[in-house]
Amino acid sequence: MTVSMTDAIGRIAPGSSIAMGLALEHAIPFAAGHELIRQGIDDLTLIGPISDLLFDQLVGAGVVSSIRAAWVGNVSAGTGYRFREAAESGSINVENHSNFSIGLALQAAAMGVPYLPTRSLLGSDIFAENDRFLEQEDPFSGDRLALVPAIEPDWAIVHVQRASPAGDAHLWGNTGITEPAVGAADNVIVVAEEVVDESVIKRDPSRVVIARDQVDLVVECPYGAHPSPVAGHYNRDNAYYLEYHGATRTQEDYDAWAETWIHGVDDRTAYRELIDESALSITQETIAPEVRYGQ
Amino acid sequence: MASKEYTDRELMVSAAAAEIDDGDTAFVGMRLPLIAFQVAVSTHAPDALAVYESGVIRDSPADGFIHTMCDLPNLNNAVSTTGMLDIMSRLQRGDIDVGFLGGAEIDRYGNLNTTLVEAGNREIRLPGSGGACDIACMANRTVLLMAHEPRRFVESAHYVTSPGYARDGTGRDDHPAPGGGPSALVTSKATFGFDNTGELYVRTLHPGVELDAIADDFPWDLQTAADLGGTVGQTPVPTDEELSLIRTFDPDGFWTGE
Numbered sequence: 376m377t378v379s380m381t382d383a384i385g386r387i388a389p390g391s392s393i394a395m396g397l398a399l400e401h402a403i404p405f406a407a408g409h410e411l412i413r414q415g416i417d418d419l420t421l422i423g424p425i426s427d428l429l430f431d432q433l434v435g436a437g438v439v440s441s442i443r444a445a446w447v448g449n450v451s452a453g454t455g456y457r458f459r460e461a462a463e464s465g466s467i468n469v470e471n472h473s474n475f476s477i478g479l480a481l482q483a484a485a486m487g488v489p490y491l492p493t494r495s496l497l498g499s500d501i502f503a504e505n506d507r508f509l510e511q512e513d514p515f516s517g518d519r520l521a522l523v524p525a526i527e528p529d530w531a532i533v534h535v536q537r538a539s540p541a542g543d544a545h546l547w548g549n550t551g552i553t554e555p556a557v558g559a560a561d562n563v564i565v566v567a568e569e570v571v572d573e574s575v576i577k578r579d580p581s582r583v584v585i586a587r588d589q590v591d592l593v594v595e596c597p598y599g600a601h602p603s604p605v606a607g608h609y610n611r612d613n614a615y616y617l618e619y620h621g622a623t624r625t626q627e628d629y630d631a632w633a634e635t636w637i638h639g640v641d642d643r644t645a646y647r648e649l650i651d652e653s654a655l656s657i658t659q660e661t662i663a664p665e666v667r668y669g670q
Numbered sequence: 671m672a673s674k675e676y677t678d679r680e681l682m683v684s685a686a687a688a689e690i691d692d693g694d695t696a697f698v699g700m701r702l703p704l705i706a707f708q709v710a711v712s713t714h715a716p717d718a719l720a721v722y723e724s725g726v727i728r729d730s731p732a733d734g735f736i737h738t739m740c741d742l743p744n745l746n747n748a749v750s751t752t753g754m755l756d757i758m759s760r761l762q763r764g765d766i767d768v769g770f771l772g773g774a775e776i777d778r779y780g781n782l783n784t785t786l787v788e789a790g791n792r793e794i795r796l797p798g799s800g801g802a803c804d805i806a807c808m809a810n811r812t813v814l815l816m817a818h819e820p821r822r823f824v825e826s827a828h829y830v831t832s833p834g835y836a837r838d839g840t841g842r843d844d845h846p847a848p849g850g851g852p853s854a855l856v857t858s859k860a861t862f863g864f865d866n867t868g869e870l871y872v873r874t875l876h877p878g879v880e881l882d883a884i885a886d887d888f889p890w891d892l893q894t895a896a897d898l899g900g901t902v903g904q905t906p907v908p909t910d911e912e913l914s915l916i917r918t919f920d921p922d923g924f925w926t927g928e
Contacts, residue, residue: 399724399754400740424723424754425800427738448797450700450738455797462795469795471785473803474723475758482755494762495804497846498833500785510846519846549725549740549751604742606751613737659733661746 376593377540380642383564383592384410387530390440392420394481394528394560398551400427400450400611402534404566406599406643412436413637422481422528424474424552427603428616431455434467435629436637443470443526445477451613452620457629471501476508476523478552483525485558492520531560533585534600536607537575538567542590545582548606554584562591568608570595579666596643601650609655674877676908678858679926680916681876682815683709684908685856686770689813694767695719695760697805701925702815703770704736704744708919709912721760723801725752735921758801761808764848769809771802771852773816775827778890779868780834780852782806782814783827799831806832811853818857820887835868842868859884861905865898874905 384407387393393411396403408429411419417438421430425446433439434447435457447469448455461467472480475495483491496502497510502521509522533553538544544565546553557563565585570593576583602612623629640646676684679702686706690696692715698707699722707720708731720728722739727750734743745751760766773782774796784802787794806812816822826837834852835841842851855862855870863873872894875881881902885892895902908916920926 398740400738401724401745425797444798446798446800453797458797459795463793471798473799474754474801475762475804478754478758494848495758495807498807498830499799499803500830501799501803503830518848547751548742548745549722550753551724552754554753555755604740604745606742606745611737611741613741616737657742659746 376542376590377570378592378594380406380410380566380594380596383594384414384416386592387411387416389416390418391529392422394422394531394556396423396426396429397531397533397553397556398549399425400603401549401551402546402600402605403427403429403603404532404534404599405429405601405603406596406646407532407564407566408433409637409646412438412633422477422526424477425450428455428619431458434458434461435623435626436633439467441468441470443472443477445472445474449616449620451616454620456624457626460626470505473501476501477526478555479523480526481552481555481559483523484527485555488525490522490524492522494520496521496523526559528556528560530562530564531556532564532566533557534566534605535585536567536605537569537571538565538593539573539576540570540593541573542585542587542593543573543576543583544585544590545576545579546584547582550584557585557589563589564592564594565590566594566596566599568597568599568605578668598647598652599643607657609652609657612650612655676913677923677926677928680908680913681905682856682858683916683926684912685861685905686813686815687713687912688906689854690715690718690768693717695721695765697721697761697766697769697809698739699723699770699772699801699805700738701772704739705916705919705925706770708732709915712915713911719749721757721766723754723757725754725757726750727752731919735919735924737924758804761804764808764810766809767811769805769812771805771812771814771832773814773822773832775822775824776814776816776855777824777827777834778870779837780814780855780864780870781827781830782832782834783829785831786829788828802832806834806849807847808849811850814852814855816855816857818859818884818887823888825889835864839867839869841866863895865893869893871895871898872902874903876905877907
């Protein structure tokens with residue numbers, strides 16, 4: 376089940392829907408996104424809560440048809456210019472969500488139910504403009520509720536600290552809507568900072584966020600979430616986000632940027648030559664107390 | 671006259687921090703609120719708790735500058751790092767005392783737009799809601815922060831990303847959103863409250879700001895605390911302690927500089 380990034384991404388068909396960036400600004404699978412661009416897998420529907428840059432990069436590469444998300448941009452700088460231009464010109468279709476509504480849509484799919492009700496959305500134009508959201512009176516209390524229909528992505532791509540070759544994965548730090556998305560997706564790719572022996576995972580089963588029955592492919596890719604942070608591994612590369620903002624105001628500028636950062640490298644190993652990892656290393660280590668199981 | 675010893679955004683952070691009461695659970699999003707919570711919990715609200723939609727829960731400042739709620743200093747020594755549905759479930763239950771929101775556009779009744787604004791005859795696409803719509807709908811009260819620019823104040827928001835109060839003056843009485851609605855707006859020139867009908871009014875002016883000068887920024891007849899039987903006060907300037915904290919949490923002034 377452990378394959379190369381090239382192999383894993385090559386299994387995604389054009390026209391697929393993919394959930395990514397599920398832990399919000401944490402552990403975003405940038406390496407997988409860049410490989411999608413290199414392979415030119417297009418006509419994609421991207422699904423996520425907020426997207427801190429990755430969706431903007433995929434839009435700039437011209438491989439996106441639709442986005443179903445709560446926020447797309449650059450959390451350090453605000454605007455994602457490639458997303459903004461594409462949304463304004465109508466070259467991509469955007470379904471606006473709130474963070475909770477996209478989480479509930481995935482949770483509904485993960486639970487095998489057609490929708491979940493919420494007290495959010497009502498009174499907003501996110502609700503008013505979208506025929507897929509319905510208002511219904513709660514038959515028990517009479518309260519007004521919004522119904523959020525399930526979303527089942529074709530793929531979810533998740534970055535984790537470590538996984539076994541079988542696909543059992545330890546993920547720590549905040550997880551956003553990782554669990555609902557993994558449960559909802561037809562196919563799941565786990566990208567791990569390191570692939571470890573199954574015994575390492577089994578010694579701490581409470582830290583397993585994704586189990587093997589949910590996973591199709593495992594890819595080992597150290598630094599695969601850069602420039603986003605990964606708890607215990609590396610900090611967010613804040614300068615990268617600011618530089619990207621300044622370097623991608625026009626499509627021509629984006630193309631030049633992508634030539635260096637995406638097309639100019641064959642894989643993540645080559646990409647790592649472009650960045651100063653020492654500036655991002657953990658300087659203040661926190662080691663959790665020992666966790667004991669046993670019998 | 672000597673130049674003032676703080677920036678507009680430092681004053682906004684101080685004013686936003688003052689909106690967090692001790693013991694509150696505060697829903698903190700992007701930008702200035704990231705700093706404001708850290709100031710509040712370091713000063714008058716030591717028992718406040720912050721929740722972030724990423725799944726982070728904190729009871730203390732981050733030991734290092736943060737661009738985002740997921741920067742590792744915000745995860746390190748957190749109370750909990752969990753998932754979004756855990757956080758949003760607290761919000762939906764009505765357990766979040768105060769939530770912070772920004773906006774590109776605000777209307778007379780506190781409805782916020784962060785999705786799509788009009789500029790001349792074109793529409794400009796903005797990043798969208800994130801968790802803002804959820805916070806606006808379901809927090810017990812919300813505090814809104816934005817730069818004081820006339821184009822941001824509109825009679826009717828072009829797109830309601832985050833609902834405020836009903837535009838017919840009925841507040842939240844018949845509004846489908848269950849939360850309490852906006853309690854304060856903090857701009858770079860003044861702080862505002864919302865009256866019983868949900869309409870914005872001037873509460874305090876920042877030092878050096880005249881009421882007449884800001885009234886023209888609004889395309890409606892702006893009301894003030896004086897119209898409601900009170901007085902328009904002056905926004906307290908940041909204390910030395912607050913400024914020291916802000917400059918510790920944001921040492922290069924990335925969020926709070928000029």
